[in-house]
Amino acid sequence: MKATVPITTAQLRSACSQCNLLELCLPFGMDEQEIQRLDELVGTRRKVKRQQPLYRAGDPFEAIYAIRVGWFKTDVVLEDGREQVTGFQMTGEMLGLDGISTETHSCNAIALEDSEVCVISYSRLEELSREFEGLQHQFHKVMSREIVRDHGVMMLLGSMRAEERLAAFLLNLSQRFTARGFSGVDFHLRMTRDEIGSYLGLKLETVSRAFSRFQEEGMVEVQQKHVRLVDLPQLRKLIQHPVGR
Amino acid sequence: MKATVPITTAQLRSACSQCNLLELCLPFGMDEQEIQRLDELVGTRRKVKRQQPLYRAGDPFEAIYAIRVGWFKTDVVLEDGREQVTGFQMTGEMLGLDGISTETHSCNAIALEDSEVCVISYSRLEELSREFEGLQHQFHKVMSREIVRDHGVMMLLGSMRAEERLAAFLLNLSQRFTARGFSGVDFHLRMTRDEIGSYLGLKLETVSRAFSRFQEEGMVEVQQKHVRLVDLPQLRKLIQHPVGR
DNA sequence: CGCGAGTTTGAAATTCTTCAAGATCGGTGG
DNA sequence: CCACCGATCTTGAAGAATTTCAAACTCGCG
Known part of the structure; x- marks a missing residue:
């Protein structure tokens, strides 16, 4: 395990405008100026240690997350303990969209290795995406892609x-x-x-x-x-x- | 099979403001004035006969649909002919969200009985939801709910x-x-x-x-x-x- | 009245799970 | 540095669940 290196607030703040995940992440399709504004959207980053939850089913929903480094799984657990993994997410992919519907997370997101995510305030995202068509559109695409992906998994599981x-x-x-x-x-x-x-x-x-x-x-x-x-x-x-x- | 009754354009136009599906559909959470503006969003209705497709995988994506009356199934078909039904949708539920991600529908939506849908232009929806926070939020909830629903189906299929x-x-x-x-x-x-x-x-x-x-x-x-x-x-x-x- | 699509039921075949026992790996401490 | 430990993975054999194949039944409709 690496020793934790103290980092300044400046380092903790993400800069979308300088992130190499640009095309994989939300900013895709936005112009440079818009992306600069995005920097205000992503408040902080957060590190999550292996086996630790980024969020748990039942947690109040406040933000979605873009994975900067690492891997996560999302799962749903039934009362009798049966676990269903609903997805594995890697660098550049989004987490937390499940929480929007009820304003409460409906699954657990657990780090499969030491990971780091960008924390994207959901209310700020809604604000900004009312302002920027490109952001709005990209966000909708990300959600839709998740739905399509899920259909693929159903195909897999069902047929x-x-x-x-x-x-x-x-x-x-x-x-x-x-x-x-x-x-x-x-x-x-x-x-x-x-x-x-x-x-x-x-x-x-x-x-x-x-x-x-x-x-x-x-x-x-x-x-x-x-x-x-x-x-x-x-x-x-x-x-x-x-x-x- | 009922004879098709000629209808006027006025009848064909939906009025969200007068629809009794209000709380089940997109307008939920919007105030009266806003809902009146919504009427411009829903251009037309469309009838779909039993066994007929509302859209097919591969069709260009232009609109999402709210079911006024009837039932649909959505399915994905593999090359070898295996079919996976990904959902059954009833009155008041939304169809077509799968198309946003690639601007092409990724599944078929087939009417299980003679049905009728409201056609919601997607570009108008994005415009209007930049204007109305309530609409935007409700739309996001609808998409997120679909994701959560899909996770439930995975649980079902997997465990x-x-x-x-x-x-x-x-x-x-x-x-x-x-x-x-x-x-x-x-x-x-x-x-x-x-x-x-x-x-x-x-x-x-x-x-x-x-x-x-x-x-x-x-x-x-x-x-x-x-x-x-x-x-x-x-x-x-x-x-x-x-x-x- | 009979046809056909859809459904039910039985029996055999298959796939997957369960149970059980070892094997392997990475990490830890002597 | 090496032996050992727990966690994870592999493999076998028996059992269970589901599918497959086949046949008969039901119901609405022309």
Whole structure:
């Protein structure tokens, strides 16, 4: 664990105008001047240690969050303890949109590794997006994208079998890593088999077996959390032409 | 099939200010004067016959829709023909939010019975919601509610077994019928077993069997599409205390 | 009255889960 | 530096849930 380096307030304040996540984040589509105004929107950053919550179901909703560095999972927990992971979020992605509807967060957001987020005051965001068409539009797109993503997950959970689900999951990660300039064929999973299983509606053993089968078939190389996608086309085929249906 | 009655343009134009769906729809939270301005937002209504699409995946996105009367399903279809129903929408609910993100609809919206929707120009909605805080806020809530709903469906698909899924589905319908002033214990399903199955990630036979079991246990009375929920508490218990886990 | 779409039911097949036992990894302390 | 620990992961075998296949039934409608 790194020692915490004291930082000044100035450092704590984010500058959207200088952030390299610009195109992935809210400011996309705004002009330079507008983006400068955005700096007032993002009040502070916040660090969240591995396994710690950024927010919890039931917390009052005040802000949404843009991930600067790190990984999170969001999950919903039933009374009887069953957990459903509803998503994994990485650098450049948004968290907290679930809270707008009831002004209370409806899921937990937990850091999968030491992470840092930009805190975006929701009331300020609404104000500013009444002023800037570009911001408004981009924000709506971000919300809509989340809805579309969720439909994809429903497809996965409702219509695919175990190996297809895992293949789809890996391809999705691959695409997101690529979009952020990381390798899309060689990466490190931040989540456990159990968490993947929860997300995919499978038991951890089933996830593990699917990984093993992929490895046997020479599609991926897996060593615990490290994954190498050796045969992307084959993985894609797996989804489009599922065996035996 | 009813004969199409000729209607005047005046009738075709919706008047939000006079609509009895006010509290269920976008205008919620706006004052009277603001709502009058809304009338310019909703250009026209549109009738959609049973089995006909309101929009299809790939269609350019221009408007969102508020259902005045009727029922729809939204679905995503994979290349190999597998269909995943992503939702069932009834009177007072919104359709089309999926299109904002890419300016192209990402799913199909099909009428389950002869229906009628208010067509809400999206660009006008963005304009007006820059002007009216109440409208803006309500619109954001509607989108966020959709996200929360989707998380609920993921929970259902990922963590529940067949009978729990059906129970949750029936309770959800019950609650929505009640919210609209219809009976929440005695209603007519607009969708087939196959569509329910697709939504719940089950085969139609499994849905049918679950219905039969509920009937045997005296929780519901089913006759084809007609459903009577005889023992709501028992149905609720089924979700919270699933058997054998 | 019969047709067809939609539904129900049974029995066999399949997929996934459960239970159980080891294996592996990263980190910790002697 | 190495042995050990807990957490995580893998693998096998048995069991359970769901699907598949097949056949019969029901109901509204022409």
